[in-house]
Amino acid sequence: MIQAASKTHSAVQMVRTALERAHHYQDTHHIFTFINDEAALAKAAAIDQRIQRGETVGPLAGVPYALKDNFLSPEGETTASAHILEGFTSPVTATAVQKLEDAGAIMIGRTNLDAFAHGSSTENSYFGPTKNSRDPERVAGGSSGGSAVAVALGIVPFATGTDTGGSIRQPASFNGVYGLKPTYGTISRYGVVAMASSTDCIGFFAQSPEDLDLLMRVTAGQDPYDLTTLPDYYQTAPAETAPRRIGVIKDFDNEAVDPEIRAALQHKLDLLRQQGHQIIELSMPSLKYALAAYYIIVPAEVASNLSRHDGVRYGFRSTKSQHLAELYQNTRDEGFMPENKRRIMIGNFVLSSGYYDAYYLKAAKARTLIIQEYEKAFKQCDFILTPVSPNPAFKLGEKVNDPVAMYLEDVMSVPLNLAGVPGLAIPAGETKSGLALGLQLVGPRRSDAALLQFAKTLEESH
């Protein structure tokens, strides 16, 4: 459980320990793009003084945390692990960061990600990949790989993440920690480098559902700076303890899913049955369109959102340009990673005149079907339990040259983003070789609090 600073636990002690661990693991796992040594300790000292003086401090007073490096704040450069943002220090603080800081949390470092959050392994980072917490030969997952590993290795009790198609849940499951992607619009996106505006969700990695609940209480809520945020609901959600109906999607139970993951799912279902919950088989045939729809809608929004990186106002600018068109071409050519370019090209293609109806509009229709399919499913059950990804953490470099294989890793995580429903990655044991296994618990929109509460019943000591 997250331990706030008090007269017995000093903030300086907690922050110093976190910084020491951060430096220790940085060499082996390459987790951080920036470590906030001085500022973090100064802030911790200030909080300790306030406690000494008997002042009221926030619920996260002195708690060290890691910030995915696509959140804007003036502490350290905000790079999104992308070359094109080189040298960019934000004058703006993201709403979510501001709320964490106001609650007393202390950012000890910015974590590595796939550049602009494009990827499922953190291998697309300009600064190089982050290593899996269980096996440094394997990927951390992504895109929030650095944050997942920072929590898994006990460097910090929590870290922020963003989830556009699984970027919190998949690395959480690859590293055996909890990862919450809330309902779309629950936490403000203001000040977070946008990937795809209509699916981006701000969320967290932590060691327990209780910690995630506390973080949600601090950060959830409507923000006048993000017009897509929902009216406040999280803090007032009623507690429910009655037995539940749990759905399993039979369409996902096939040979493409790793047998150890299927076994982990069966194990949890047995546990739920023992606890008196009802298991319901669901057919959700529209979900098979989710990946295709996702890889049209998301690249379209990606291409649009990345248009602002033109070398004119901030970040990296190619120096070898003679005129404007060259400035754009060279800056973007040198500044973006191959995966960024791939998505920008797909996005611009599907938005092109003559192709818009055939691709974007059709994908938008598929998205509506998927939303309806979830609505139908949640009339039959309260939550759905599925794998997060078809496989546990794969080897570094294994899928780098096969983008489609990499995209297929997202097949079970992206439907939630298209539908805007919340998903919680929960640890589910490990493989024989010691790799972390995870499952995801999915609920209807705005069921985030209930989801976290229910997740406690699935906790087991390993």
Add this chain to the structure above:
Amino acid sequence: MTTEYLPTIGIECHVQLSTKTKLFSEVDNDARQKEPNSCVSPVDYGLPGMLPRLNHTAILYTIRAGLALNAKINLNSRFDRKHYYYPDLPKGYQITQMYSPIIGAGSVELPDGTIIPIEHAHLEEDAGKLSHYRDYSLVDLNRAGTPLIEIVSEPAIHSAAAARDYAKELWRLMTYAGVTYGDLYNGNMRFDVNISLAPKGSKELGTRAEVKNLNSFRSVERVIEYEIKRQTRILQQGGQVVQETRGWNDATGETTDQRSKESAADYRYMPEPDLPPLRLTPELVEAERRQLSPLPAWYRERLTPVIGSDLTEILLDHQPLVAKLAELDDPQAIKLVANLFSSVLLAEENASLLNDELPSKTQLADLVTMRNQNELSSTAAKEVFLKYFDPEMHYKDTRTIAKELGVIQENDTAALEALVDQVLAQPTTAQAQADYHNGQTKVLGFLVGQVMKASHGQANPTAVQEILRQKLA
């Protein structure tokens, strides 16, 4: 026999809204006399992670503009992104309304009664401004994010004069509705004109040329006059008009091929995911309708029968003047004040007064009464009228001003007769009287002058002349 061609013209008009803050951020929208890049928020600057907020006042102004265009107000609308790269467009896309604009189909009635149908008008953000120098260019983003409505006419205009009238009527409608400063020189309203020619009677339109960014009614008219000539010449010689954007040179009065490389730009429109669809209530629209100030047509209906169409159209260019006239009920009064407005205020040497506060209804009513009772000559009325704009005099009533100027005329016949008698008794006037009796009627002027002098300028000269005539008869 040469073919006769009918020009068909469509006009897109950009109107900058005069809201206090920008369309998607809370920074100052009025960049006049401001340092470059001093009115720019992180949102307008296009920092990563920034999201648009929606300026409620801009929505109200858009509704108001739509009502002034006699247009359907769509209760459900949404925003889209239009993509292109240019240093004046920080996000790499402009937030606009491609598919579902707030303002639907409407119409504009020209002074001569012609109806120009409006296709739609959409709300969007303006871009910044570039200035080019020998080997570098500078970007000023003060204007980036200024709310803009783009009014798109149907291609239903068929002459240069009608195009000018339409542009001017749009300017009047938008300034009367109070949604823009309407400062053309500073680009508050800009016109894109497209024009094509087709043989008279033909059902199909010809190939069009487009000229963008015109900022005066006169240039709209001249561009079209020029293009009609140019395209007619091409067609009569058996050639074909090229579909292109042409540049207007105000000095030479010609349009030229811009040879721009932006062939067939693909804007890759997509729904703006950062802004939820906009829902308006019928109540809100009705509230705006009630608050809408009277429009040119309303004034035209009241003023034309009294002061005629020509003077009405001249005064309609100055909303405060016609609004002031509308405060007066009596047609006599309206006529007199309208003439004062046009002869004094619209005289070039008094142009600066147009920005000052106009005289009050009471001041003007008193002026009309004094003039009607001949207490003021027409010259004196103008003098008094000018004094309303003197900061020292502005607050004083008309009679006080006239007194201080010493221009009130003596109209009392008995008093004037006594004065005339007095002058005629003076030996200095004896010769003139004799001359008058000998038929030299010109000397009457001299005698009137003498009486005026004796009255210290207060006598009504017309009345004096009449009395002199009688006495000398």
